[in-house]
Amino acid sequence: MNIVLLGSGNVATHLGRAFKMAGQTIDQVWSRDLEHAKQLADTLASQAIFDIDDINRSADLYIIAVKDSAITELAKSLDLTDKLIVHTSGSTSIDALIGVSDHIGVLYPLQTFSKNKAVDFRQIPIAIEANNPDDLAAIRAIADRISEKVTELSSAQRKALHVAAVFACNFTNHLFAVSQNLLKEENLDFDLIRPLIAETAHKVQLYDPVSVQTGPAVREDMEIINSHLEMLKDQPELQDLYKKLSQSIVNLHKHPQG
Amino acid sequence: MNIVLLGSGNVATHLGRAFKMAGQTIDQVWSRDLEHAKQLADTLASQAIFDIDDINRSADLYIIAVKDSAITELAKSLDLTDKLIVHTSGSTSIDALIGVSDHIGVLYPLQTFSKNKAVDFRQIPIAIEANNPDDLAAIRAIADRISEKVTELSSAQRKALHVAAVFACNFTNHLFAVSQNLLKEENLDFDLIRPLIAETAHKVQLYDPVSVQTGPAVREDMEIINSHLEMLKDQPELQDLYKKLSQSIVNLHKHPQG
Known part of the structure; x- marks a missing residue:
């Protein structure tokens, strides 16, 4: 051809x-x-x-x-x-x-x-x-x-797939970059987080993401969440992202089908 | 022991x-x-x-x-x-x-x-x-x-590491769940996205996440971004997350050290 x-x-x-x-x-x-x-x-x-x-x-x-x-x-x-x-x-x-x-x-x-x-x-x-x-x-x-x-x-399905891919790939990669910058501020190497990223991606090859969610938001552990927000107080954009994503986790786990 | x-x-x-x-x-x-x-x-x-x-x-x-x-x-x-x-x-x-x-x-x-x-x-x-x-x-x-x-x-470093891990792991896993729900609405299987997730995580084992960012936000492709926001208009929470994360990508790529 x-x-x-x-x-x-x-x-x-x-x-x-x-x-x-x-x-x-x-x-x-x-x-x-x-x-x-x-x-x-x-x-x-x-x-x-x-x-x-x-x-x-x-x-x-x-x-x-x-x-x-x-x-x-x-x-x-x-x-x-x-x-x-x-x-x-x-x-x-x-x-x-x-x-x-x-x-x-x-x-x-x-x-x-x-x-x-x-x-x-x-x-x-x-x-x-x-x-x-x-x-x-x-x-x-x-x-x-x-x-x-x-x-x-169909074109409609492909578009939904593209939006889903933006959430699952572009936005997650950006969160990896955010994570790397947070580590840099404390002189920590991104290598500390790399195994965690590999395992997070590996888990969802085998399970549904909702079923393997961990972290303070899904536990609604407000003490930890508030201490993290306090830590981010000089970075209002990140603080806002942290709040919005945590709230979204809480909401999704109350109504799993979103 | x-x-x-x-x-x-x-x-x-x-x-x-x-x-x-x-x-x-x-x-x-x-x-x-x-x-x-x-x-x-x-x-x-x-x-x-x-x-x-x-x-x-x-x-x-x-x-x-x-x-x-x-x-x-x-x-x-x-x-x-x-x-x-x-x-x-x-x-x-x-x-x-x-x-x-x-x-x-x-x-x-x-x-x-x-x-x-x-x-x-x-x-x-x-x-x-x-x-x-x-x-x-x-x-x-x-x-x-x-x-x-x-x-x-130190305790301060460990806490920063924990916040970084929440961004890199808990929040990304949630975005996988969001992605799965978006696919479900169009009767699409999460298997379509799984290879993409594996590759996204694999890339940052080798490179810095900022350097491998792809997608409409890093290209500032407003036509695509607006068409995605239009698609999400009935889900204001997701629409807001999409906006905030896209803006954060644009900001980070203007000032890579955040």
Whole structure:
């Protein structure tokens, strides 16, 4: 299969590598920035382009992997009438591709990608969507080549999944950063917390998060909570986060289905 | 070494197991609830007691592993003048044990424990504290038997570590629960998010969390953020959390040292 990759960021990089490793050909890598296109194209034995008119029009699949806010504009500049084209966004409707081709869809890999950290793509869930059963079957066949966890989701479901991922991944990573800063203030190393983070994530691979909640909030231990709030009194933003998250834990455990 | 364990909850259970596996003797398990004491004592080949007057006064170490709010009251009921006694709390000062014995200290294992989930205790950081160098050396020797990661921390440092752990563990686990509930509303399985959680936790084993932050907030992608807030409009508590956490990410990335 011949693929044209539109984008050169984290998602484009990891998707490109995954398809390459699965034996597919990445014909071209397009980026508005030719240097970025070259960097990625070199690792994929591919051609770098920056002029949208240079796109090879005989590929089997066109993958838009640019930031969400750039999808619509990029799509408008494309005309691939009879070709299969997908975007890779969690929060953008399939409708953003209407008019580009008769065969449009979504291939959203649900993972947090950093350019230099390898991931096992076969374990990454991929949410797919298309406007008709034939295109859906085609996208499924393509996604199956790189992941064992391909699921059809509607645009609404995919968006809910994206919001859920922001809570479970982006916000938690931020709380790790907050934690590291709190330790720094007392000259403590983040290594002290790392095993705890690993265990917290490991637990929810096996159990439901609600059932393994620990800490002062779920015990409604107001003495500890108040002493922590007192400690954070010079950092009102963190104090407020601490209060809101503790209250949310209390509320959830009173009404587990939120 | 002979140990008396005061408490029968998660921390007492895992500490008891760790010392037992390290070849130590758990003389007695005390709990206000004899049934709880029996359950734990049975697994440790130990004696269960519920009357504080039945405590064996010839053990080498007394470990208070009850909830923080119960430590002071329990300590008051003890008189172990020349014996080594420690509590296991992250947020309670060593001073809570003044008067119980001339040899007091803290042995705080930094981990999230659930009764039925085994942990590798040797990798769990243990923060220790004592009022004099001899007792500190004794506590260090004891802690070394079960963990490779024993560190001396002041009460103030230990408390900061505890608050940092609440952010990095308790609050993140809650966000996993929030995420699961968001998925349920769209009939989606939490399994979709589990690989993402594992990868997020794995990344920060290798990198600093600030450097691997992803998501709409760090990109200040207001279009996505607003569409997510719109999705959460019927859940004002979650909408507020989303706003506060996103703003906190933006702030931290403007001033990385918080």
